[in-house]
Amino acid sequence: MSTGAAAVWGRAEQQDFRSRVRGALLGGAVGDALGAGVSGLALEEIRAAHGVEGVADYVPAHGRRGAVTALTQLTLFTVDGLIRAQVRRDTGAWHPPTDVHRAHLRWASTQHHWGARRTARRQRLAGRRGVALRPPRPHPGVPRRLRRHRHGHPRPAEEPHRPGQQRRSPGPPRSGSSWAGNRGSCCNWPSSARPSPTATPRPSTPAFAVLVHGLARGESLDASVQNTLALLADRPGHEPVTEALRQALGSVRQGIPGPALIEALGATDAAEEVLAVGVYCALVSEDIRHGLRLAVNHSGPSRATGSVCGALLGALHGETALPPAWLAELEGRATLLQLADDFAMEMTQGPALHTPSAVAPGWLARYPRT
Numbered sequence: 001m002s003t004g005a006a007a008v009w010g011r012a013e014q015q016d017f018r019s020r021v022r023g024a025l026l027g028g029a030v031g032d033a034l035g036a037g038v039s040g041l042a043l044e045e046i047r048a049a050h051g052v053e054g055v056a057d058y059v060p061a062h063g064r065r066g067a068v069t070a071l072t073q074l075t076l077f078t079v080d081g082l083i084r085a086q087v088r089r090d091t092g093a094w095h096p097p098t099d100v101h102r103a104h105l106r107w108a109s110t111q112h113h114w115g116a117r118r119t120a121r122r123q124r125l126a127g128r129r130g131v132a133l134r135p136p137r138p139h140p141g142v143p144r145r146l147r148r149h150r151h152g153h154p155r156p157a158e159e160p161h162r163p164g165q166q167r168r169s170p171g172p173p174r175s176g177s178s179w180a181g182n183r184g185s186c187c188n189w190p191s192s193a194r195p196s197p198t199a200t201p202r203p204s205t206p207a208f209a210v211l212v213h214g215l216a217r218g219e220s221l222d223a224s225v226q227n228t229l230a231l232l233a234d235r236p237g238h239e240p241v242t243e244a245l246r247q248a249l250g251s252v253r254q255g256i257p258g259p260a261l262i263e264a265l266g267a268t269d270a271a272e273e274v275l276a277v278g279v280y281c282a283l284v285s286e287d288i289r290h291g292l293r294l295a296v297n298h299s300g301p302s303r304a305t306g307s308v309c310g311a312l313l314g315a316l317h318g319e320t321a322l323p324p325a326w327l328a329e330l331e332g333r334a335t336l337l338q339l340a341d342d343f344a345m346e347m348t349q350g351p352a353l354h355t356p357s358a359v360a361p362g363w364l365a366r367y368p369r370t
Contacts, residue, residue: 009348018344019318020216025079025340026333027288027314029072030326031306035296036069037061039303043259046297054297058329066329070111071307072336077107079339080367083346087367090356203235204271207245208308211279215315221282225249244276248283257284259298267300274301278308288313289323342366 009017037059038046046054058065081103085096207228214224229245232238244265251261257280265280266273278295285291288310295309296302314322327333346353346367353363 014344014348016218016318017216017348018341019320020315021344022319022337022340023314023317023322024212024216024311025075025314025336026310026319026322026327026330028075028307028311029068029330029332029336030314030322031292031295031308031310032068032071032303033058033061033066033330034292034310034326035302035304035306036067038296039301041299041302043263043297043299054293055302056293058326064331066326067331069303071303072332074104074107076332076335076339077103079343083343084367084369086346086350087354087359087364088369090354090359091369092356203232203238204241204275206235207232207241208275212311212315215312221279221312221316225279225283241272241275244272245279248276248280251280252283257281257294262294262298262305263300267298269301269304274304274308277305278312281305281309282312282316285309285313288317288321289326 034055034057038050038055041049043054050056050059061067062069078100081100082096084103085094085099088094088099210228210231211221211224214227215221219227225245225248229242232242232245247265251265254261262277262280265276277298277300281291281295285294291309291313292306296306298305330336353360
């Protein structure tokens, strides 16, 4: 099947974007796996077990080296939900928060119900998201909150577009556009933060999405942070996140990077603190290996800060900058690569894959409209 549509982006731009998307997903997973075996330990405990320099390589966790956790699992399902949201635009219904929420519910069901895991495998999820179908389980409150909470109010599939509204292609988004904001508001990018039911919503996740979006479109990390701060200024409740990012920028000039400066940014799993630590470690890193080691060797949530830092550095430098030895042992690498490639292809060549009147059968089988 061919829709007759040409690619939206040029070839070189598509290849660069795909490399950065791959880098973001693989880098986040590498950081997750690097911190998995020490997350939640005090720095003194990490050094007692692994030497004065702390963790320098994968630590066995969940029965193997390079094992990922629920952070990477949720990232995989989030990306799947974003692709489905784009495909569903052809039906006249487009509400990414709803599609991502549904993806998170699919993930939650695999954590508790063997029947859901078998169903996922029959639907080929074992091939693309096999790492998402096994323990470790996340914080026990997460699946319950997912079932209770409903993201937004989607426009029904049968409701047509508003008069004059045209279907937009998923072409090159402008930096800071709603492309990043809409997806960022519903993405569960790596964060171990456990929100309180009474807590005021904070735009930590949209901020992270805008950061990654800017890097994937070729911005420098500093420019992406500055752009994110400018966009945050108009969001209600932005103050804690803005302050955390400003502290991360200020810490860059406060001396040699190390655990003391990192823990001064926050050693809890609050989302804004995780984001600040990940940004700081990425800003001061000499290379990806150095940045990730900084991001996991402290007394905070190592897997979350490692995952955020890895995603930022991977998006900044692309997949080829990631340490090959760590990639070789990374659990689920093939799954991550396929989903990254599918996301990049949907965002850059979506009109060539599906339109309201035609669709590539294989694509619709993987990303149903329903």
